[in-house]
Amino acid sequence: MPxxxxxxxxxxxxxxxxxxxxxxxxxxxxxxxxRRSVSGEPRGPLCGMGICFECRVTIDGRAHxxxxxxxxxxxxxxxxxx
Amino acid sequence: MADRAFGVVVVGAGPAGLTAxxxxxxxxxxxxxxxxxxxAGGQIWRGASPQAAAWMRRAERLEVEWISxxxxxxxxxxxxxxxxxxxxxxxxxxxxxxxxxxxxxxFLPFPGWTLPNAMGAGAxxxxxxSGLPLAGKRVVIAGSGPLLLAVADYMKAHGVDVRAIAEQxxxxxxxxxxxxxxGHPGKLMQAIALRAGLLGVPYRxxxxxxxxxxxxxxxxxTLRNAAGRTWTEACxxxxxxxxxxxxxxxxxxxxxxxxxxxxxxxxxxxxAIAGVYAAGEATGIGGLELSLxxxxxxxxxxxxxxxxxxxxxxxxxxxxxxxxxxxAAFALRPELRSLPQPGTIVCRCEDVSFERVRACANWREAKxxxxxxxxPCQGRICGPSVEFLLGWGAESVRPPVFPARIGSLSR
Amino acid sequence: xxxxxDVAIAGGGIVGAACAEECAASGLKVVVVEPGPVGGGAxxxxxxxxVVMDDxxxxxALTNYSRSLxxxxxxxxxxxxxxxxxxxxxxxxxxxxxxxxxxxLDVYHSIGVRASVLDARDIAKEEPNLRPGLAGGLLVxxxxxxxxxxxxxxxxxxxxQNGAVLRxxxxxxxxxxxxxxxxxxxxxxxxxxxNATGAWAPELTPGIEVRKRKxxxxxxxxxxxxxxxxxxxxxxxxxxxxxxxxxxxFNVQPRKTGQLLIGSSRQFGAEHREIxxxxxxxxxxxxxxxxxxxxxxxxxxxxxxxxxATPDKLPLIGPCPGDERLYVATGHExxxxxxxxxxxxxVAALILGQTPAIPAALYLxxxxxxxxx
Numbered sequence: 001m002p003x004x005x006x007x008x009x010x011x012x013x014x015x016x017x018x019x020x021x022x023x024x025x026x027x028x029x030x031x032x033x034x035r036r037s038v039s040g041e042p043r044g045p046l047c048g049m050g051i052c053f054e055c056r057v058t059i060d061g062r063a064h065x066x067x068x069x070x071x072x073x074x075x076x077x078x079x080x081x082x
Numbered sequence: 083m084a085d086r087a088f089g090v091v092v093v094g095a096g097p098a099g100l101t102a103x104x105x106x107x108x109x110x111x112x113x114x115x116x117x118x119x120x121x122a123g124g125q126i127w128r129g130a131s132p133q134a135a136a137w138m139r140r141a142e143r144l145e146v147e148w149i150s151x152x153x154x155x156x157x158x159x160x161x162x163x164x165x166x167x168x169x170x171x172x173x174x175x176x177x178x179x180x181x182x183x184x185x186x187x188x189f190l191p192f193p194g195w196t197l198p199n200a201m202g203a204g205a206x207x208x209x210x211x212s213g214l215p216l217a218g219k220r221v222v223i224a225g226s227g228p229l230l231l232a233v234a235d236y237m238k239a240h241g242v243d244v245r246a247i248a249e250q251x252x253x254x255x256x257x258x259x260x261x262x263x264x265g266h267p268g269k270l271m272q273a274i275a276l277r278a279g280l281l282g283v284p285y286r287x288x289x290x291x292x293x294x295x296x297x298x299x300x301x302x303x304t305l306r307n308a309a310g311r312t313w314t315e316a317c318x319x320x321x322x323x324x325x326x327x328x329x330x331x332x333x334x335x336x337x338x339x340x341x342x343x344x345x346x347x348x349x350x351x352x353x354a355i356a357g358v359y360a361a362g363e364a365t366g367i368g369g370l371e372l373s374l375x376x377x378x379x380x381x382x383x384x385x386x387x388x389x390x391x392x393x394x395x396x397x398x399x400x401x402x403x404x405x406x407x408x409x410a411a412f413a414l415r416p417e418l419r420s421l422p423q424p425g426t427i428v429c430r431c432e433d434v435s436f437e438r439v440r441a442c443a444n445w446r447e448a449k450x451x452x453x454x455x456x457x458p459c460q461g462r463i464c465g466p467s468v469e470f471l472l473g474w475g476a477e478s479v480r481p482p483v484f485p486a487r488i489g490s491l492s493r
Numbered sequence: 494x495x496x497x498x499d500v501a502i503a504g505g506g507i508v509g510a511a512c513a514e515e516c517a518a519s520g521l522k523v524v525v526v527e528p529g530p531v532g533g534g535a536x537x538x539x540x541x542x543x544v545v546m547d548d549x550x551x552x553x554a555l556t557n558y559s560r561s562l563x564x565x566x567x568x569x570x571x572x573x574x575x576x577x578x579x580x581x582x583x584x585x586x587x588x589x590x591x592x593x594x595x596x597x598l599d600v601y602h603s604i605g606v607r608a609s610v611l612d613a614r615d616i617a618k619e620e621p622n623l624r625p626g627l628a629g630g631l632l633v634x635x636x637x638x639x640x641x642x643x644x645x646x647x648x649x650x651x652x653x654q655n656g657a658v659l660r661x662x663x664x665x666x667x668x669x670x671x672x673x674x675x676x677x678x679x680x681x682x683x684x685x686x687x688n689a690t691g692a693w694a695p696e697l698t699p700g701i702e703v704r705k706r707k708x709x710x711x712x713x714x715x716x717x718x719x720x721x722x723x724x725x726x727x728x729x730x731x732x733x734x735x736x737x738x739x740x741x742x743f744n745v746q747p748r749k750t751g752q753l754l755i756g757s758s759r760q761f762g763a764e765h766r767e768i769x770x771x772x773x774x775x776x777x778x779x780x781x782x783x784x785x786x787x788x789x790x791x792x793x794x795x796x797x798x799x800x801x802a803t804p805d806k807l808p809l810i811g812p813c814p815g816d817e818r819l820y821v822a823t824g825h826e827x828x829x830x831x832x833x834x835x836x837x838x839x840v841a842a843l844i845l846g847q848t849p850a851i852p853a854a855l856y857l858x859x860x861x862x863x864x865x866x
Contacts, residue, residue: 020213027214032198032299038433038750042298044198046430046463048205048212049125050118050153051186053458053485054430064458064485064714064791068209069151070168071120158770443662447530450537450642451573458714458793480768480795485714488755489788491795492777 007076022067022078023048023055034067036081084162084175088114088147090384091163091176093154093332096124097370098362099182100137101377102384106180107144109385114174115146116165118153118484124184125204126370129211155490156481157336161357164481164490171490178357178384181333181345182377185363187229187323188466190414191428191436192421194294194303199319203233206321210240217241219318222303224248224291226412227325228369231276234283237321245315247280248289248305250324251412256287259411266404269371290418294320308417325412327466328364334479342366350391351380359384368405375401419471428471429464431457436471445474458485498524498658500844501673501681503665503697504689505529506536507641507830508822510648511837512687517655519841524658524681526665526673531649532642535691538710538798539830540746540756541644542723543637544581546828547600548730551807551855556828557604558851559835564635573643575749581636582611582620582722584743584783585628590727594631601633608633622719622786638723638746641830648837665690668697670818685844687820692799694823701809701858703824706802707760709773714791717751726783732759733806733827741776743783753790755780757827761802768795802826807856810839814859820844821858 004015007022009029016025023045026034033042035056045055050069058079059065067078090106092099095117103115117124122141123134141148149165156164163174187202194200201209203223210216220243223230230247237244249256263270277285288308295302295314303320306312328344339346339354344366351359361376368376375398382391422428424437434454442448445468448455454468455461460483461476468474482491500516502509505527517523543563546556563576570576585591594610601608611619612629619632653659664676672682688698692705726743733742744756758776763769773795781787803809803824813819820843822836839856842849854860 017213021209023209024213024215027209034198037196037427037430041196041427041433042198043196043430044201044299045209046189046201046205047186048202048208049186051459051462052430062789063716068212069119156770443529446533450530450533451646456794458791460793481770481773482792482795485791485793487788488711488713488777488781488790488792491711491792492774492781492788 005072005074007072007074007078009078010080016072020072022057022059022065022070022072022076025072026057026067026078026080031080034080085172086114087175088112089177090114090180091116091174092180092182093163094124094182094184094362095119095122095148096182096184096362096373097127097133098184098373098377098380099124099180100134100141101374102180102182102359102361102381103146104137104140104144105378105381105390106385107141107146109382109387111385113144113146114149115141116149116152116154116174118151120150122148122150125208128208153484154332155484155486157332158481164493166484166486166490171487171493173493178359180380180384181353181358181360181364182362183329183332183364185326185328185367186462188325188327188470189463190324190418190421190467190470191426192291192293193423193426194296194300195322196427196430197294197296198299200294200300201319201321202323203229203321204323206319207233207236210236216319219243220245220316221319221321222246222248222315222317224303224305224320224322225324226250226414227323228408228412229323229326231280233321235276235279238279238283244280244283245317246305247283247285248291249285249287250290250415250418251287252308252415253287255411255413259407262404262407266400269404290421291320291322292421324414324418326363326367328367330364331460331479331483333360333364335481335483349395350383351376352383366405367409368401369408372398372401372405414470422471428467429454429457431459439468440472445477460484496679496681498522498672498681498683500524500685500687501668501683502526502687502689503668503673504534504691505531505645505649505659505661506534506689506691507532507539507645507833508691508825508836509687509689510645510652511833512689512822512840513652513657514648515837515841516844517652517657519845521841521844522656523652524660524673524683525649525652526660526663526675526681528664529662530642531661532645535798535800535829536641536645538708538796539641540710540744540754541639541641541830542581542746543639543831544723544828545601545606545633545636546831547597548733548806552828553600553604554851555808555835555856556831557606559832560636562834562838563637563639567637570644571647573640574647575640575643576637577749578635578637579747580632580634580722582616582724583631583633584616584623584724584726585630586726587628591628593727594629597631606633607635620721620724622784623724624783624785632722636723638748639830640748644830665697668819670816685818685820687822687840689822691823691829692801694801694821698813698819698821701821701823702803703801703809704761705764705799706826707758707763707797707799708756708827709758709768709776709795709797711755711773711777711792711795712748713753713755714793715751716753716790719790720745720747720753722747724783729757732757735759737761739772741772741779743779745780745784755787766797768797800826800829808832808836809858810836810856811843811853811858
């Protein structure tokens with residue numbers, strides 16, 4: 001079992017620790033804003049447990065995924081709002 | 083209608099759920115345990131927790147069916163739950179149901195609280211345990227409750243530069259609480275050890291955040307104390323939560339009786355609905371030990387072993403007294419009602435400001451006219467804060483109790 | 494202030510609000526009684542679809558007139574009313590329904606309503622998320638969508654600016670041609686009283702032939718651009734028609750927020766507000782037949798509401814046969830949002846003894862009502 005998992009965040013390659021959540025990968029990629037709010041504010045995780053929906057990103061084309069509850073998988077393509 | 087059926091289904095694999103599942107299985111029941119996280123342990127036993135691991139090994143030996151990444155979103159038929167996973171969905175039938183849905187943090191809005199890297203206290207710890215690298219980062223911990231100390235302890239142990247802990251409760255209340263801990267020697271030693279480990283970190287009582295600053299993410303937080311002194315701490319992260327509130331939505335959907343923001347249960351941990359039990363923080367915030375013993379009682383009760391359940395009543399009563407002391411000590415002070423400015427966002431899903439919400443007569447009007455509480459969090463974040471700020475109680479619950487795919491809803 | 498008015502209106506939903514706005518603008522002294530919140534009844538469960546509906550000549554006349562009133566004010570509304578000229582796209586699944594499309598086209602053109610036919614290729618291009626293999630459709634570009642609770646609130650605010658008194662948070666215990674008596678005993682006396690309480694109208698005015706017709710709705714997360722127009726299957730009218738059967742019809746709306754609003758369902762005899770799972774499943778299954786991709790979209794909320802249904806599918810607008818001072822304005826079934834503006838105009842005209850823009854006789858409570866199957 002490899003120690004790290006390779007995925008991309010907004011096209012940038014990230015090596016996340018095995019078992020890490022996608023939220024970790026997004027933070028490691030240096031993206032501050034996981035999503036933009038209704039009025040355009042940058043937002044990131046608030047609750048850490050899949051309730052607040054502030055950590056939403058697009059994973060492999062599927063929108064509105066809660067990144068704090070999805071484990072990184074090899075080859076995942078993650079997109080944030082900015 | 084159900085794809086699979088079990089004698090006992092446990093919703094939530096935190097401390098209460100784990101103990102409940104194991105005890106019910108020991109009674110000979112076929113048990114399934116569901117949790118929406120990839121690993122068991124809930125919030126408090128996240129990451130490589132030895133306690134969670136021990137209970138999981140027990141559960142495995144007892145052949146408890148462990149279903150991770152599974153979120154219950156509906157109860158579409160009697161004794162049936164609808165569950166969604168990342169890629170699919172299924173229906174599970176139960177003879178008895180044990181709700182161990184735990185708690186979430188209470189957030190209070192203040193200017194700048196929506197900046198990235200400002201989050202809950204438990205939240206920052208959860209993210210750290212999920213891999214977020216925090217070593218060397220400057221963190222301010224604020225809000226209320228013993229959770230702040232636990233988070234600070236973890237952070238220090240992992241090389242985080244904890245700049246300050248700001249607890250809104252007054253020192254006198256904390257001291258009274260600590261004195262009551264004398265009745266619980268284990269907890270007293272725990273508390274002393276925590277404080278000792280945090281030497282060097284300023285722990286300020288009667289202190290709370292009034293605003294956070296930063297451009298694209300948090301860069302500093304301004305704190306104030308009851309005497310009116312304010313000062314600003316530079317930081318990379320703000321870990322701020324004002325206590326815990328129980329997760330009650332599934333219990334409400336099932337028709338359980340809920341009062342004072344907790345599911346009402348009898349001595350057997352059974353709710354108003356026959357065959358539906360509740361244990362842990364959902365029956366009232368009470369901490370780890372209370373969750374564990376309530377889980378055991380619920381598991382024995384659902385498993386039909388009245389004697390074993392009864393044998394734990396005294397322990398539960400003792401831990402309940404601790405829970406009551408906890409609630410009294412960390413009650414939220416009225417000054418916190420002035421935290422939000424008129425323009426401060428209260429509903430983060432729909433970007434609704436405090437002044438717009440406050441202009442409404444009640445929750446229903448606020449929802450219809452401002453869309454506050456109508457976003458994907460279904461009022462879980464703004465609900466407790468609006469309740470504290472304006473006194474509005476939560477409304478009735480409809481499916482789905484978590485957002486769910488239309489394909490899952492329409493089975 | 495006093496408790497004497499020209500017009501007392503029970504009900505602060507979209508219809509009561511339109512009546513209040515029109516009467517106040519005409520110089521009448523108006524009071525509105527609403528237990529609250531404004532627009533909290535069927536108005537909050539409507540799809541907010543402003544549409545010219547051709548079930549009957551009377552219905553076309555009312556919806557067309559009312560839609561033109563909405564269109565004339567499109568620029569006036571504040572942002573939270575979310576008025577968007579999204580247009581309606583009536584979807585034809587087969588050649589039989591395409592024949593219906595062409596029939597509708599002629600009807601619309603004959604009354605000056607812009608409409609155009611889309612063939613199979615056009616409709617696939619226009620709405621890529623519709624399933625392949627549809628025959629085509631009819632696009633009615635001037636139909637619109639709004640967010641009804643805020644529209645009702647806006648109209649009541651306009652009424653207030655013209656001197657109307659809003660008694661929000663208070664309930665009518667009884668009403669008659671003499672006025673409205675509140676729960677606390679206060680009598681709001683009025684020259685004319687209007688019962689605009691929707692499906693609950695018979696409780697205050699026994700004998701009104703209005704029945705509750707329950708509907709379900711689901712709203713999704715934000716998926717901007719996933720749907721462009723309000724999409725309605727041509728079988729919708731069959732569903733709205735039945736007076737006995739439970740039914741569903743494909744009906745999906747793009748909200749200005751980017752969320753999708755999914756309807757529609759109809760039930761008689763269901764008086765409880767809770768979700769009926771079998772109806773929800775049927776409604777969503779029907780929607781996915783037309784838009785399979787819906788299966789993957791995230792639904793964040795479901796809710797129900799009660800339409801006010803009459804035997805002949807037309808609303809009741811005007812004085813009661815037994816008492817000229819007692820008006821009703823209810824029974825709008827699934828067209829309350831569309832026809833609210835026209836209802837307001839008709840009510841005001843009847844009260845003032847003026848000639849309304851369209852003949853009012855077709856909607857008067859005293860008319861002979863034949864139940865259609």
